[in-house]
Amino acid sequence: MTPVCPGPHHEEERVLLGHGAGGRLSAELLGSVLLPALGAPDGPLEDAALLPGHPELVVSTDGFVVKPLFFPGGDIGSLAVHGTVNDLAMRGGMPVALTLSLVLEEGLPLSELRTVMESAGKAAGGADVPVVAGDTKVVERGAVDRMFLTTTGIGRRLPFMRPSAAGARPGDAILLSGPIGLHGTAVLSTREGLGFEADIASDTRPLHRLVRALAPLAGHVHALRDPTRGGLAAALNEIARDSRVGTEIDESRLPVPAPVAAACDLLGLDPLQVANEGCFVACTHESAADTALTALRSLPEGCGAVRIGNVVPDHPGRVVMRTLVGARRVVDMPLGEQLPRIC
C-alpha cells in the first residue's frame, strides 16, 4: 500500500511558527481568525491604534519572546521597551506611559530577572517614559521558556503628525533612518553561536526623537513604519498594500552593513527580510525629503539616514527593487518565518 498524505481538509489546522512572523501567514491568521472573532473593523493594520474618544492618544501592545534573553546590543528588557516606544512613534506618538507584564518560568535565576528589569528600567528612563503598571505570573518549569514580556504603551501624538501606513502618496520620497539587518543577525548569531556576534550588535533603540525631529514637517510626513518582523520587505509591502500605491527602491542605496551581508550570505537569509529594531521607513512629500533627511541626520540614531526610493502610482500593492545589475525584481511580502523568536 502507498501511504496517503491527508489533504489539508482532513487534518486539523494548527498554529505554525510562520503565523507569528509578521508576513503573509500572520496577515492570514489576523484576517481569518483574530479580527473577525474580536469584531475588529477591517482596515489598515497600524503599529498603534487611536484611543476612542481621545484622538490625540495612541496605544500599542507587543509580546516579546526573544531567544536568547541577552544578545549583543541589548536584551529582552530593553527590546520590549524600545519596541513599544517605536510602535507609538510610528503613529507620531511620544510615549506617555508603559505597562509591563511578565511571565516567568519557575527556577529562573533572580539575578537574570533583575538584570532584565534594570535594562527595561534604563530603557524606559532613556525614553523619558514611566512604567506605570505591571503584572507578574510564574508558571511551573517547562511551561514557558524562561521569560516572556508584554509591553503596552500609550503615546500623545505630535501636533499635525498623522502618519499612517495608509498615508503614502505617489510621488513621495522613501527614506530609511539607518542600516538594516543588524537585530536579526545579532540574535541569530548569538543563539546559534555563529561567531558574527563579535561584529554585529542589535540596533535596538528608541526612535521617537527621530520622529520628533520631523515634527516641523508634520503635514508632509505621510507614512512611518519600523521594519521589525519581516524586515524592510514586510514594511514596504504593508505601506504599498494599505496606501494602494507602488513602492520602488534602489538596491544600491540600501544600507546593509558588510558583516550583515556576510552573515546573510552564509546563512541564506535575505537582508530585506531580517528584523530591525532601530530604524524606520518614512514616506514624505518630495518637497520635504531633503529637509527630512537633514533632520534625521542631526541625531546620532539617524546619522545613517538615506533615501532609498519613491512611491509610484504604478503596480499598487507591490514593491519593486532596481537591483545592482539594473534589473527590476518584485520584493514579495515574506511568507512566514526566516528567524523564529527574534523579538
Place this chain on the structure above:
Amino acid sequence: MTPVCPGPHHEEERVLLGHGAGGRLSAELLGSVLLPALGAPDGPLEDAALLPGHPELVVSTDGFVVKPLFFPGGDIGSLAVHGTVNDLAMRGGMPVALTLSLVLEEGLPLSELRTVMESAGKAAGGADVPVVAGDTKVVERGAVDRMFLTTTGIGRRLPFMRPSAAGARPGDAILLSGPIGLHGTAVLSTREGLGFEADIASDTRPLHRLVRALAPLAGHVHALRDPTRGGLAAALNEIARDSRVGTEIDESRLPVPAPVAAACDLLGLDPLQVANEGCFVACTHESAADTALTALRSLPEGCGAVRIGNVVPDHPGRVVMRTLVGARRVVDMPLGEQLPRIC
C-alpha cells in the same frame, strides 16, 4: 560526614511559583527586584494606574496563564477581558479600550484559538469595550504551554469616583458584591478532574456596571478591590496595609457556596485564599452602606451582595475575623501559591 545544607546565601536565588501568586512573596519580589529596577515610585499598589497628564484615565495590564484553557463558566479569553475590565473598575474606570497580546505554541489547533478569541470578543462586546490593538507571537513546541494572553485596558473614571486601596477609613463598612471561592475551585477541579466542576462554575464576569451603580455615592466609595489571586484574604490585607487601617470581618457573613466549602474542605484549601474573578470588596462610608448594598443588589451580578465587616482604627495593617464560634483570628496575607495557574 554529615551533609551540609547550603544556606540561602550559597545558593543562587531563583523565581518560585509563589512569586506570582499575589501574596507575600509577590510583594517581596515587587519591592526588592521589580519596582527598584524600573525606578517605580514606592506607594500603594493599585489595580490600575493613573495615566500621567490625563488624570481621568486609568490603565491596567494583566497576563493570563490559566490551565486548562477552558473551564466551567469561562475560558482564558473571557477571563483575560474580564480581569482587565475589573482592574480598571476598581479605580472607578469604565473601559474605553483593550489591547490583547497572544503567545501561541506551535501546533495549537486553530479551532481552539478561534474559540478563545470568539470568547474574548464576546466578553469585550458584553463590556462595551473595543479591542483596539493586538500582537501575536508563535514559539516552537514546548516553549510555552499552549497559549498565554496579556490584556491591557484603558478606562475613563466616573466623575468623583476616586476609590483607592489606600482610601479606606476607620468606620467604613466593608461590603462584598458576591460569593467567594468559585473561580479557583472551578479551575482546580477541572484541571485535576475532581468532579466538583458539575456543581461549581467560575464567577468570571465584568464588574464595571456594579461600580457604575455606586456612582451616585461616589465620594463615599473609599476603596474597591477585586479578590483575585490570593483571594479575599489578600484583598483585605492589601487594603489594611495601604490604608493603614484594620479590617474586621465576620465569618458568619461570608458568602461561601456549599459546593465551594465542600471542595475546600476536601482539598485543604482556605476559601478566603481562593481566587475570584467576579466579585469585589467595597469600603464605603457607614452612612452610604445600605444605599450601596441596594444599588449592588439591583443588578444580577450583585444580587448576592452582603456586608461582611468594618474598617477599624485598631491593629492597622491587619485583618481580623470573628469566627463562627466567636473567637477572633488574624487572617494573614497568603504567603504564596495555593493554586498555581488559576488566572
